[in-house]
Amino acid sequence: MAAHPPPTWNDAHVDLDRVIRDVTVRLPMASTAVEACQWVVSTLSRYAPATISVLLQVHDRLRCVAATGSWQVYATVPPKAGIVGRVYASGTGVTVARVADDPDYLPVRPDVTAEICVPVVDPAGRPLGVLDLQWCKPVELGPWRETAERIATRLGARIVALGGPPAETRGEKMLRHAAALTAAPTEWDLMTAAICAARDVSTLSAAVLVLPGPDGPRLGAPPRVPGELEGRVRAELVEAGPEPLGRMMSRAHRYGAGYTLGEAGHPPTEEHQPLARAGVRTLITVPFGPPDAGGVLLVADERLLQPDPTTVNLIELLAGQAWTSLDRLRTLARLRERASSDPLTGLRHTGPFGERIATATPGRTALLAIDVDGFKSVNDTYGHQAGDRLLVGLARALEAALRQGDELYRIGGDEFVAVLEVSRPDEAVRIAERLTQAARGTGQTISVGVALPRPGESPESTLRRADQALYAVKRRGRDGVQLAAA
Numbered sequence: 001m002a003a004h005p006p007p008t009w010n011d012a013h014v015d016l017d018r019v020i021r022d023v024t025v026r027l028p029m030a031s032t033a034v035e036a037c038q039w040v041v042s043t044l045s046r047y048a049p050a051t052i053s054v055l056l057q058v059h060d061r062l063r064c065v066a067a068t069g070s071w072q073v074y075a076t077v078p079p080k081a082g083i084v085g086r087v088y089a090s091g092t093g094v095t096v097a098r099v100a101d102d103p104d105y106l107p108v109r110p111d112v113t114a115e116i117c118v119p120v121v122d123p124a125g126r127p128l129g130v131l132d133l134q135w136c137k138p139v140e141l142g143p144w145r146e147t148a149e150r151i152a153t154r155l156g157a158r159i160v161a162l163g164g165p166p167a168e169t170r171g172e173k174m175l176r177h178a179a180a181l182t183a184a185p186t187e188w189d190l191m192t193a194a195i196c197a198a199r200d201v202s203t204l205s206a207a208v209l210v211l212p213g214p215d216g217p218r219l220g221a222p223p224r225v226p227g228e229l230e231g232r233v234r235a236e237l238v239e240a241g242p243e244p245l246g247r248m249m250s251r252a253h254r255y256g257a258g259y260t261l262g263e264a265g266h267p268p269t270e271e272h273q274p275l276a277r278a279g280v281r282t283l284i285t286v287p288f289g290p291p292d293a294g295g296v297l298l299v300a301d302e303r304l305l306q307p308d309p310t311t312v313n314l315i316e317l318l319a320g321q322a323w324t325s326l327d328r329l330r331t332l333a334r335l336r337e338r339a340s341s342d343p344l345t346g347l348r349h350t351g352p353f354g355e356r357i358a359t360a361t362p363g364r365t366a367l368l369a370i371d372v373d374g375f376k377s378v379n380d381t382y383g384h385q386a387g388d389r390l391l392v393g394l395a396r397a398l399e400a401a402l403r404q405g406d407e408l409y410r411i412g413g414d415e416f417v418a419v420l421e422v423s424r425p426d427e428a429v430r431i432a433e434r435l436t437q438a439a440r441g442t443g444q445t446i447s448v449g450v451a452l453p454r455p456g457e458s459p460e461s462t463l464r465r466a467d468q469a470l471y472a473v474k475r476r477g478r479d480g481v482q483l484a485a486a
Contacts, residue, residue: 016147019047024154033159033166037066040131040155045069048144049137051108054120054155055084056129056165059176062088065129065166070108082106083117084130091127093118093152095145099134111136118148120156128156128165170314173201177318181325190329192223194297194322195230201314202284204301206230208237209288210249211295216242217249220295229279229302236274247271248298253291257316259284259307275300282307286316289323297322344388345395347410356407356419357459362452364421366428367459369449369466370398370435372414373478393442401438402431417463425452425483432481445479452486 023043030036037054045052045068053067061076062084074082080089083104087094096115099105105115114135119127131152133144159165168176177197184190191209198207206229209220219234226234237245248271252258260268262281275283275298284299284307297319357367372394379387391414398416399408407419418435422428432448439446449469453462469482476482 016143019044019147020150020154022047023151027154027158030158030162033162033164034065036155036158036162040151041066041068044133044151048133049139050116050133050135050144051112052134053132054129055088055132056120056159057088057127058165059168062129063166073108074106077106083115084132087117087119087130088127091119091121091125093145093149095141097141108134109136113137114139114141116141116145116148118145118152120152120159122156122160128159131155170201170310173197174314174318177201178321181322184325184329187326187329188221190322190326191220194318195223197318197322198297198299198315199227201318202299202307202311204282204284204299204305204307205303206233206280206300208233208298208300209295210237210245210298211288212249212293217245217295218242219245229300232278233275233280233298233300236278240274244271244274248285249294249296252285252287252296253294257284257286257312259312261304261306263304281305284312284315286312286319288319289327294323345392345410347395347399347408347416356409357463360419360453360459360462361421362455362457364423364452366418366420366422366425366431366450366452367463367466368418368420368428368432368435369451369463369470370416370418371447371470371474372439373445373447373474375414390442390444394439394444394446397438397442398435401434406431417466422452425450425486428452429481429483436479436481440479447473447478448481449473449484450481451484454486 023040026039026043027036030039033056037056041052041054051069053064053073055062055064055077057079060079062079063076064073067073077085079085083094083096083102083106086104094117096102096105099112099115112134115132117130117132120129120131121127131148133148135141177193177200180193181190181197184193194209195207199205206227208230210217211220219237222230222234251271260272260283262268262276268276272283279302280300282301282303282305286297288295288297297315299315360367372391375387375390378390395408395410395416398418402408402418403420405421409417409419411417420428420431428450432450435448436446447470449466449472451462451466451469453459465484469484473480473482
């Protein structure tokens with residue numbers, strides 16, 4: 001007897017038990033999770049007049065591993081985005097009779113009217129992904145919801161039997177970590193990202209960065225929660241001091257990346273003894289940065305493993321990307337410092353000053369407007385180089401006369417402002433008088449106006465009153481201090 005063909009989409013009734021049987025009959029023959037999902041989608045599409053897809057969690061996103069019937073498919077979706085993300089996060093399926101009324105609906109094709117989405121779960125009920133069906137024609141959704149749930153349960157069991165959802169490839173891991181390194185906003189964040197990346201790509205349990213420092217090699221910043229082996233390695237290296245760290249750095253930069261196995265009968269070299277005492281049996285060492293300024297990345301494990309050349313090469317590439325990102329961060333920090341400081345005196349200037357006085361506290365933040373007496377005549381008589389030397393020397397003298405926490409800004413050619421936190425106005429006046437004494441010690445005099453913000457007064461108005469007090473000193477003959485009226 002000839003086999004009956006599968007019912008077409010135009011059939012009035014579909015035998016849903018037959019759908020489940022035909023969809024799941026070949027699941028035991030699937031050799032990978034992706035193959036199982038593709039079989040479910042392709043077979044289910046013969047019965048269901050719907051756009052069908054299976055999305056599984058891969059790393060931190062839902063990835064579409066099988067789909068049919070759309071002009072464009074979302075390749076990945078954030079875990080909580082759309083109806084699929086909502087179902088995955090909650091572990092509860094939904095039937096949406098009108099997708100236009102659901103704010104979470106992700107548009108795939110313009111004619112979709114309804115959606116059924118159910119979680120693909122493991123035998124313990126933990127979500128692995130979702131099975132999603134989107135309908136463009138009127139359909140009785142209830143029976144299809146039950147059918148989808150039964151298929152998803154069988155698919156989840158098969159995926160678990162095959163080892164779970166597909167893992168990222170090494171190339172995908174490298175690109176993801178490279179993006180994280182590039183986006184790191186601080187050196188600490190970068191080092192943490194580099195350590196996590198080295199562990200992930202190598203599959204070893206610990207990673208430590210050794211960097212050059214002014215007093216010899218030092219350990220890079222640890223992650224917030226270092227692993228147990230990482231903690232022991234860091235403790236042993238700190239105890240050993242900079243000498244073995246320097247030798248490890250020298251070896252890596254002179255000879256290149258290397259790896260070692262802690263096998264019996266093969267004792268470690270002297271500089272690696274601290275690692276052996278920490279329990280390291282497998283170690284990859286790669287240069288981190290250029291020989292004259294770089295360090296070394298150590299990736300280790302307590303297990304006796306066999307690093308392959310591809311893994312070592314990937315760690316080298318990772319270290320190169322991390323160093324490039326670190327160098328970029330340091331360059332940006334230098335540029336920001338230059339942008340926020342006066343290139344002649346090294347003092348902060350107008351931009352940072354504006355930010356600082358915007359936080360002035362009424363009655364407590366004193367602004368000292370400072371002007372160099374007779375500076376124009378110095379420039380006119382002795383030249384601008386002499387004037388520059390005067391300003392540099394005066395800036396150092398004024399800085400030395402201030403208290404710790406006081407701030408000095410250069411806001412013009414020969415104009416400075418000091419920002420102080422004081423308890424009383426006379427305290428600010430005493431510090432201003434100390435500044436005039438320091439200036440006299442350089443052979444120069446200054447005039448200083450002092451003002452404290454009034455309640456509700458803008459910082460600009462406070463500075464204007466300090467300037468007015470300064471010019472009162474000028475009118476009196478310079479070289480003095482004047483407190484603005486409260």
